[in-house]
Amino acid sequence: MSDAAPVLPGTDAPLGAGELVVLIDRRRRRYLVTLEPGGEWHSHAGLVPHDELIGVVEGSVVRTNRNMEVTALRPTREDFVLKMKRGAQVVYPKDQAMIVGAADVRPGCTVVEAGAGSGALTLALLAAVGPEGRVISFERREDHAGIAERNVQRFLGERPANWELHVADVVTSLPALTAHRVVLDLLEPWSAVEAAATALPPGGIVLAYTPTVPQVMRFDQRLWEDGRFTDVRTTETLVRPWDVDGLAVRPAHRMVAHTAFLTTARRVPSREQGGPPPPRRKVDTGGRIDWEAVSAASTLPAPAGGEGDHTDDRS
Numbered sequence: 001m002s003d004a005a006p007v008l009p010g011t012d013a014p015l016g017a018g019e020l021v022v023l024i025d026r027r028r029r030r031y032l033v034t035l036e037p038g039g040e041w042h043s044h045a046g047l048v049p050h051d052e053l054i055g056v057v058e059g060s061v062v063r064t065n066r067n068m069e070v071t072a073l074r075p076t077r078e079d080f081v082l083k084m085k086r087g088a089q090v091v092y093p094k095d096q097a098m099i100v101g102a103a104d105v106r107p108g109c110t111v112v113e114a115g116a117g118s119g120a121l122t123l124a125l126l127a128a129v130g131p132e133g134r135v136i137s138f139e140r141r142e143d144h145a146g147i148a149e150r151n152v153q154r155f156l157g158e159r160p161a162n163w164e165l166h167v168a169d170v171v172t173s174l175p176a177l178t179a180h181r182v183v184l185d186l187l188e189p190w191s192a193v194e195a196a197a198t199a200l201p202p203g204g205i206v207l208a209y210t211p212t213v214p215q216v217m218r219f220d221q222r223l224w225e226d227g228r229f230t231d232v233r234t235t236e237t238l239v240r241p242w243d244v245d246g247l248a249v250r251p252a253h254r255m256v257a258h259t260a261f262l263t264t265a266r267r268v269p270s271r272e273q274g275g276p277p278p279p280r281r282k283v284d285t286g287g288r289i290d291w292e293a294v295s296a297a298s299t300l301p302a303p304a305g306g307e308g309d310h311t312d313d314r315s
Ligand SMILES: C[S@@+](CC[C@H](N)C(=O)[O-])C[C@H]1O[C@@H](n2cnc3c(N)ncnc32)[C@H](O)[C@@H]1O
Pocket: 088, 089, 090, 091, 114, 115, 116, 117, 118, 119, 120, 121, 122, 138, 139, 140, 141, 144, 168, 169, 170, 171, 185, 186, 187, 188, 313, 314, 315
């Protein structure tokens, strides 16, 4: 079925055929559904005909044929990303927000992104650059690119005109481009540092999203070795949900703890061309780290890829 033009959550428009909705039950479980005339949504607690949802306003409650109440809303981007089909593991919403902030992705920016994976971060970047900006995504796996394309189209209702998706290796493709920002979510971001330095004019920002400490160390070292980056910073974002229930107000028992580190750096002219000097390192490894051995020892399990699975296992 074709994707409907998206309606912003928070309007008076009734839910229409072809629209995405999120159904929330009394235990706060969420289900993502595309409304189709004559369709049915089935759950462990009965079914709801889509026709009972088409035409109601957001926030309406409907009952399954076994009397379970569900509330129907248009999904936020977070609802969608956590329930959409995945190939590769997605950038979690808390990190998407930080990436947009840390890389200063603004309306009008041209952002190169790799790998596109499941398209979760792509959606956040497209929202941040707005219609005046551009997102150029690279994904070297055709199957992942296909999933990213379907997810972007499903959420936005169309393939945006300001989005390019290339099935290609970012390391070889990037040097031919000019971008304000380069955002890397791939296993070996250090391999793209030289290409990023070529694509970014001075002042531009490169950002890498990496789950393990050795990846952070290696990316950081490569940035300084290149000589065209400064202001290298690494952060981690922890978001702790709270349960608020009358007088019982406390941190939730479960949270998504570690996902990945964000490392950002600013592109500058090289030292010979008037750029800043490298920092004085307190601990100089003297190049003695066997990175292959460190990477092998810290490799994460293969991607699980299931819908709604929040474990992190980037590839
Ligand atoms: C963890 S996933 C990216 C997830 C994505 N950011 C999202 O939020 O849905 C990493 C992706 O990078 C791709 N990849 C790895 N190295 C690459 C490269 N050199 N060029 C392009 N894509 C690459 C992999 O195929 C994989 O799909």
